[in-house]
Amino acid sequence: xxxxxxxxxxxxxxxxxxxxxxxxxxxxxxxxxxxxxxxxxxxxxxxxxxxxxxxxxxxxxxxxxxxxxxxxxxxxxxxxxxxxxxxxxxxxxxxxxxxxxxxxxxxxxxxxxxxxxxxxxxxxxxxxxxxxxxxxxxxxxxxxxxxxxxxxxxxxxxxxxxxxxxxxxxxxxxxxxxxxxxxxxxxxxxxxxxxxxxxxxxxxxxxxxxxxxxxxxxxxxxxxxxxxxxxxxxxxxxxxxxxxxxxxxxxxxxxxxxxxxxxxxxxxxxxx
Ligand code: AMP
Ligand code: MN
Ligand code: MN
Ligand code: MN
Numbered sequence: 425x426x427x428x429x430x431x432x433x434x435x436x437x438x439x440x441x442x443x444x445x446x447x448x449x450x451x452x453x454x455x456x457x458x459x460x461x462x463x464x465x466x467x468x469x470x471x472x473x474x475x476x477x478x479x480x481x482x483x484x485x486x487x488x489x490x491x492x493x494x495x496x497x498x499x500x501x502x503x504x505x506x507x508x509x510x511x512x513x514x515x516x517x518x519x520x521x522x523x524x525x526x527x528x529x530x531x532x533x534x535x536x537x538x539x540x541x542x543x544x545x546x547x548x549x550x551x552x553x554x555x556x557x558x559x560x561x562x563x564x565x566x567x568x569x570x571x572x573x574x575x576x577x578x579x580x581x582x583x584x585x586x587x588x589x590x591x592x593x594x595x596x597x598x599x600x601x602x603x604x605x606x607x608x609x610x611x612x613x614x615x616x617x618x619x620x621x622x623x624x625x626x627x628x629x630x631x632x633x634x635x636x637x638x639x640x641x642x643x644x645x646x647x648x649x650x651x652x653x654x655x656x657x658x659x660x661x662x663x664x665x666x667x668x669x670x671x672x673x674x675x676x677x678x679x680x681x682x683x684x685x686x687x688x689x690x691x692x693x694x695x696x
Pocket of ligand 1: 552554555575579670
């Protein structure tokens with residue numbers, strides 16, 4: 425089993441990076457990447473002491489912008505000390521702090537004061553994101569669930585969805601590539617694009633140096649993978665797979681993807 429898309433408590437995952445790799449090793453994952461949102465702090469905290477039987481490669485899930493759309497690019501196997509990468513991550517730290525202030529301002533105007541301090545307390549030093557706001561909103565009694573927090577306040581098109589804030593897609597892909605890594609277009613179907621637009625996104629991604637599409641993310645719905653495989657064949661891309669694990673939940677996948685289920689194409693794992 426491999427897993428090239430996972431989250432630790434350094435972003436919005438529930439497990440510390442240590443617990444995450446220990447668990448992955450215990451459950452039979454042989455190669456994995458911790459791909460936290462816009463931070464490699466979790467990876468750095470464990471990369472010197474990886475459980476035996478597990479190979480950990482560097483990873484990150486970078487937020488970026490393609491036109492008005494927010495897109496996630498997974499970077500794998502890059503040099504974490506490469507200056508272009510560390511600079512890029514510093515820029516994202518600042519972008520996330522600025523965004524958190526804007527989200528808090530919007531929530532304040534919707535009758536929820538104190539959101540910034542609240543979300544920061546939830547994050548406990550992690551790279552701050554909307555899930556931390558969602559958790560605080562539940563704890564403060566503003567909504568009954570994190571799902572509702574997203575549906576009403578934080579999700580696409582809602583007041584707390586701050587747009588046009590991330591670095592451009594091509595700069596993001598270029599940074600990963602320059603740092604010696606491989607860029608993967610994460611969960612291509614999550615952007616809810618028409619087939620034509622998704623093709624245009626894929627072309628922009630490939631033109632910028634991107635090499636793979638994530639054909640399995642968590643638990644794909646029947647038919648999802650067919651669409652992605654068609655795109656992979658059409659555009660001659662490689663493939664990546666991952667659980668996108670954040671925490672145990674009845675709705676999401678556990679750690680690890682069985683590589684034997686990938687019967688065609690070329691996996692990024694063959695070049696890493
Ligand atoms: P951010 O990185 O701050 O933009 O937050 C995006 C993250 O929020 C995603 O990576 C998911 O982990 C989480 N998320 C997105 N939509 C939902 C939702 N409807 N309910 C719960 N969590 C969500
Ligand atoms: Mn997340
Ligand atoms: Mn994502
Ligand atoms: Mn993710």
